[in-house]
Amino acid sequence: MTLRARLRASPLGAKLALLSALVTGVVVAVAFLALRASAASDVRHAFIAELEASQRGLQQLQDRDLRLLLATSSVVSTSPTLRAALQTWRVETNAGLPSRPDLLATIQREVERVFADLDRDLLVVTDDSGKVLAAVSRAAGGGAPRKGDVVTVPAVRYALTADSATADSGFGVLRSSAGGVPFQVGCVAILLDGYPIGVLLLGQRLDRVLPRFTTVAGTEAFVTIGDSLVASIGGVSRIGDPDFVTASVPLGLSDNGRPATLHLARSVSASLNPLTGALGRSFLLAGILAVLLVGGGAALVSRTTLRPLAQFVAFLRAGASAGGREAAYPHFDDPGSPPPAEIGTLTEAYNRLIASLSKQHASLREQVQERERAEQALRDSEEQLRQSQKLEALGTLAGGVAHDFNNLLTVIMGFAQISVRNASGDAALQEDLGQINEAAERAAALVKQLLAFSRKQVLQPQVVDLNHIVSGMEKMLNRLIGEDIVLKTELEPRLSRIKADPGQLEQVIMNLVVNARDAMPPTNGGTVLIQTRNVRLDERYERRPDAIAAGPAVMLAVTDTGSGMDEATRRRIFEPFFTTKPQGKGTGLGLSTVYGIVRQSGGSITVYSQPGEGCTFRIYLPPAVESTRAAVDPTTGGDSRGHETVLVTEDEVQMRSLLRRCLASRGYQVLEASHGPEALEIAARHEGNIDLLLTDVVMPHMSGKELAQQLQRERPGLRVLFISGYSAEAIERHGVLVPGTAFLQKPLQPDVLLRTVREVLDGHDGHGTA
Template sequence: MAVPSTDSSWFLPLDRELGRLIRDLDWSATALGPIDGWPPTLRHALAAMLRADAPMAIFQGPEGVFLYNDAYRAIAGVRHPEVLGRPIMQAWPELAEFNRNVLDVVLAGGTLAYRDQHVVLDRSGESEDAWLHLDFSPLVDTSGVAGGVLVVIKETTRRVEVEERLRIAQQAGGVGSFEWFPETGRLEVSEEYRRIWGLPAEGVVTDAMLGELLHPDDRHEAAPQRLDRANPLDYTEYRRIDPLTGEVRWIARRGEVIAHPGQARRRFIGIVMDITARKAAETELAAFAATLQERVAQRTAELLRTQDALRQSQKMEAIGNLTGGVAHDFNNLLQVISGNLQLLAEDVGGNERAERRVRHALAGVARGSKLASQLLSFGRRQPLAPKVVNIGRFIRNMDDLLRRTLGEAIEVETIVAGGLWNTLIDPGNVENALLNLAINARDAMDGQGRLTIEAGNAYLDAHYVSSLDDGEVTAGQYVLLAVTDTGHGIDATIVDKVFEPFFTTKPEGRGTGLGLSMVYGFVKQSGGHIKVYSEPGEGTTVKLYLPRTTQSEDIIVDIDAGPVTGGHETILVAEDDEAVRDTVVALLANLGYRVLKARDAQSALSIVDSGIPIDLLFTDVVMPGPLKSPELARKARERLPGLAVLFTSGYTENSIVHGGRLDEGVELLSKPYTRETLGRKLRQILAAQAQRDAADPATPSVATSTPPPAKALRILVVEDDWLVRTTVVEMLQLRGHDVREAGDGTRATALLDQEAADLVITDVGLPGISGIELAATLRQRFPDLAVIFATGHAGTAGLPDDERSVVLSKPYGSEALTRAVSRLFPAR
C-alpha cells in the first residue's frame, strides 16, 4: 500500500528507483516502522548507499530488514522489488544460514569479508551458481551500538567462470601460462604451470627456483641467460629433474615480449607444455624407422595370422549355423525313431531276432546322436551345463573307465599336482574330451605303450597370449589337463589341421575325424585354450587349459546310475512336432505318468490356466508361435509356483543358452534321449522340486500364524541358495524380526561391519569360507554372538557344541526354525 510522501524522506535521492520505492513503501507494516522514526545512523548510511554506483545493501535490526540500491538490482534479479523491506531470511531463504551468521557476528560489532564466495541463488526463476566479493561492517550509532549491517557486494561470477574455463582448458590441453618479471625474477603462474613443473600449489615462484630444477646441460636455455635476445622467451625445449625421484621430464616453452607504446616496461608472457610423451614418441619413431623393414615383415605376419583367425572364425560360424539348423530337425527325427524303437522292444520281447534288430537300430540312433553332438560341439553350439570341478578327483574317478577303454597293454599314469585349483566346466563334456584323447592315444600307440594324464595349475601370460592366432584367449590363471602318449607322433606339416572336422590320420573306417574337433570346440566354448605338441617318433601331448574358478567344488550326482523308475505325477508335454509328441507321450505313459499334451506354448498355457493339477512341464525349446518356451515356463510357474520344468531340444539356439552355457536353474534334456535317460531325469527333477517345496512351506494365514515375539531380534541369514535364503527371511520377518541376508561369508562380514546382529543363521556349506569358519571368525570380534548352523548332512564334523550354538537339519519349516531361535533366546 503506497503512502503520501512526507518531509521525513528528505534524505532519499528520488532520481534513483530505489529512492522512490523506499519512499512509497508502507514501512509501518515492517519491523523498521515509519520512515520518520528511523535512526539518523540508518538515514545517513542509506542516503550514501543509494547514491553509490557499486552494489550495496543494508540489513537493519535483529531481523535484518533488507534495503539496497539501484546497482544491487542486477544481483536481485526477478526478486526485485519484492524483497525490499523484507527480513533478510525471507528475502534470500537459500542463504538463511549464511546471513544468520552475518547478523550474529556484525551486530555484535565484528566485521566479515569474503572473496569469490560461492553461493547458489534463485534470481531468475531457477537456481544458479554465483561468486561474490562480500564485505560486512556494522552501522553504529552515537553510543557505539551496532543497529545494522552495511554490505558492499561485487559480483565476480563472470571472472571466476572465465578463470575456471581457462584452468580446465589448460588442464585438458596440458598448457600452463606464466608472466615473468625479470627485475625481481618472480613469476605469476597458473595451476597447470605448477603441475607441469612439479611445484607446490602455493608459494612464490622465481626463475632461480626453476633454474635449480633444470637439467645441468639445459640451463643455458633459461630465460635469464637469454635476456640479450630480442625475445628471451622464443621457443625452446629443456629437461627438468624431479629432486625427489630423479625423474626427467621434457618441457617446451614459448612466449612473447609485449611492449606498450610510450612505456619503457615490457611484459614477458608465455606458456609451457609437458612434451615428455612426444619426445618418447619421437625416440620410438626414430627406432621404428631404423627397423622399419623388420617391422613391416612382422606386421605382415601378424596380418596373415589375423586373416587366418578371421577365416577360422567365419568357418566356425558357418559350421555352427549349418549344424544348428540341421541338428534340430535331425535330432527330432532321431527322437521319433529312438522312442518308437524302445516301445517296439517291449512288443517284441521274447523274439530274439527282432530284439537283436531293435538293438542294432538303437545303436545306429546312438551313433547318429553322437555325430550331431560332435558337430554341435565343434561349432560351439552345444549347450553346456558347467559345474565347479576338481580335475584331479575327476580324472581319478575315471581311472577304471579309462583302463577298460584302453586295454591292459597300455600303462596309465595319473599325476595330480598339489594345491590344484577348481575349474568351471561341463563334466559330461570333459569326460568325453578325455575319452577322445585317450582313444586317439591308444590308436597312435597301436594298442600298447604308456599314457600319462597330468593335472596342474598354469598361468598364461600376456606375451604368450599375444602370440596366438585366434585372439580368443585371455591372460590369466588356468587349470592344465595334459594327455601324453608314446605313439608315433604327428608330422609338423599336418599338426595344425588336427582340429579340423573330418580330418583324420587313421585308416579309413577307424575314425570320423570329429573327436579332436569336438574337444577343440568344447574347450573354446568353455573359455579355455588347447595346444598340441608332437614330433614324429616322439609321441604327442595335448594340453587343455581350462579357466580357474575360486568357487567351492560342486557335488556331482550321476543320474545314469540306479534303476529306472516311473511315477504317477501329471506331466504336460509341449511339442510342435506331432511324431515326436506322440512318441514322448507313449514313453511317459509307459513309465506310469499321467500325460497332458499341447502342440505349442500358447496351447500349453491354456491347459495350465484350466486349473488341472500339473507336476511337471516338459517343453521343447524351439516351437513356432508368438509365445516362446522360456516365457511359457515363466508364466506357468507364476500360476503354479511348485511346478517343475524340463526343457528338451535338438538345438537350443540362444533362448535358454547364453555364452554357450545353460541359464542358471535351467534343466535340459537333449534330443535324442532314451526311455531310461528320460525316466531318470524326470525323477531327479521331481525329487528336487519336492525338496524345495519341503523347505518352502506355505505362508501361514494371519489367523493361524504365531504371534510376534515380545522383542524383535536383529538376525543375519547367510545362505548361498537364494530360494532357501528368501524363504528363511520371510519366516523370520513374519515373526517380527529385523532380518538382513547375505549369499556368502564375505558379504556377511561386510554387513556386520555396518551393523551388529543378535543372531547369525548360516548354511554350513557356503562357497569359499564355510559356515563353521565364518562363525569362528565372527566370534573373534563378537564373542557372545548366537549362531544357528543349518546343514543337510548328518554328523557334519567341526560344528561347535556350546550354549550359544544350535544345529538345524535341512529341510526345516517355520516351527523348527522358531524352536531353534527360542532355544538361544528363551525370553523372546
C-alpha cells in the first residue's frame, strides 16, 4: 500500500495530528525566518544610527585634530633659522645661483631638530615652487616624500597660490613614495613680508590615527583614496561589501587630487550570526516540542473536542452560583492534572488581556504623571508670574512714591543745610543738623536704589572714560574692603569710551566690590580684581537672553577669590531682596540694583562662579558713538550768585519756600507760582525781564513742559530749568528727558541747585542730578 493510500485510510485523529504537526512546523519556521529578518533589519538600522552618531563625533574630533595640526605647523613655521635659510635659498635661486648643499643641510638639520620635539610622523619643508628642501619621517623605511612629490598635493598648491593675507592653510592626504604610507597632513605657508617663501607640511600616519578612531567609535574602519583601499582595521577586505554598514568622514584631497575618505564600518553578520544561531537552536527545540505536543494534542482533541468545551461553558455558567469550581469540575482543582487545551487557550487569552490592561494602566499612569508634571510646571509658572507681578508692583510703588519722597527729602536736606550755615556758632546744633542731612541722604540713596532695580531711575548719560572712574574710586574702595583684602586693577590703556551715567557706574562698581568683599573668608582675606577690556562679541553671545548686539563692546569685570556660589544661587542673585547673607547683613538690593542700572544703560551682565572657586561678574556696555562735552564736576564750579529774575513754579508749598530761600540768599529776584496758570498770570503782570523759569515737571492744571512752551512764545530767550521727583518713565511721558533740556532730579542739594541755575543762565545745559 502506498503512502498516499495509507494516509487516506488512516483515522481522522491521525490525519488531524499530522496536519497540526505540519502546520505547527511551518508556523515555527516562518516565525523564525520573520524574526531573523526583523532582527537583521533592526541591527542594520541600529548600526546606521550608531555610525551616524560616531560620524558626527569623529568629524568634530577630526576638525579639532586638524586645527591643532595647523596650530602646531604655524608655530614651527616661525623658526628664525628656518625662515632665514629659506629666504637665502629663495634669493640665491631667483638669482640663478647653483644649489648650495650646505644650505640644504642647514635646513635639514633645523627640520630634524624641530621634528624631534613634535609628536608627529612627518615634517616636510618646500620652497615657494613646491620643491622639497627637507623632509623627515617616523614611518618605517623613511616614508618621507621625494622631491616633487608634495607639489601635486592640492593643499600645498593652495598654500602657495592663495592670497597670503587671507588664506593660510590647507588639509589633505599625502601618500609617500616609499612603501605607500598615507599621511594626513596640514599645510601652512611660510610668509616673509606677507609673501610665501615656502610651505611647511606636518602630518600623521593614517595607520596610527585609525586605531584611535576605532577606539573612540567602537567600530571597524578603513581609508580609501578614490576607489582604492589604502588602510584598514578590522574585517573589511573590499569596498562595497553588502555585509557592512558604513558611514564616511572626509579627510581631504590626496596628492593625485582624488578625495580621501575615512569609512566607519560594522559587520551585520558578525553581530547577527551568534544571535540567530542561538535563536535557531531555541526555535528548533521549541518547534520539535510544539510539533509533538500539537500532534498528540490533536489526537486527543479529535476524541474529546466537544466534551471539554461543554464542561468549560458549564463551568462559566455555574461559577457564580456554585461558589467555586470544586462541585461542577473537581478535576480542575487537581494540580497534577493539566487543564484541557481549550481552557489553556482561554487562559492564555485571558493572560494577554491582563497584559494589555497592564500596559494600558501603565500608559494611563504615565499620562497622569505627565499631567501632574504639567500642572506642577503651571504652578511654578504662576509662582514666577506672581513674583514678577510683585516686582512690577514694587517698581510701580517705588516710582509712585519717589516724587513725594524726593520732595520731602529735598525740603529736609535743604533746610538742614541752610540751618547749618545759620548755626555757625553752635557746634552741637550743627552736628544734629548734620545727622539729619546724612539720614536724608541715605533715604535718597535708598529711593534711587529702588528706582534702579525697577529701571525707573533718571539717568544722565554722558561720554565717560571707564578707566578714569575706576581709578578715581580706587582709594575709596581700598578703605571700603579693609586691609586684609587686596584690591588689584588691570585697565586697558586705550579703552573705548562709553555713554553712561557716571554716578550710576560708580554705584555699580561699589556694589560689586562690596559683594566681593562679603564673599571673602572672614579671617584669610583674599583678592578683588577689577578689569577693563575692549572686546568683540560674536553672534553666539547675541543669542543669549538680555544680551547686547554683537560687535565691539567695553567690558568691566570684577573677580573675587571668595567662596563662590552654586547653580541654584547663581540663578537668583539678581532677584530683589534675595540674599545669602545673615539677617541684618544685607538688603538684597545690591546686585538687583547693579542689574537694573546695567540694563537701563543699554548693557548686559553675566556671572561665572563655582562653589569654592570665587566669582566673576562681567558687564558689557556698547562703546560711545557720539561726542559729548565733558560733564561739569559737581564738586567744583564758579560763583553761584546772581541778580537775575527767576520765576519759580512748584505746587508743593514747602518745596517752593525752599527754592525761594535758596535763590534769594544768592541775590536772585524770585517770583513764585503754585501752578501753571498762576505762573502765566504773574508773568503777564510782571513788567521787567524774567530770565529763568524754574518749574516742576508734573503739576495740576498744566505741566511744566506746556508752561515753558507758552512762556517762551511770549518771552523769547527765556531759559528753563525743569525739576522733578518722579521716575524716568513719568518724566519721559512729559517729553523732558531730551538732549539740550536743562533738568535736575530731586532730591536737590541747595549748592547744586544754585550752581545749575547759574550754569543755565550762563548758557550751559545744566542737565544733571542733584
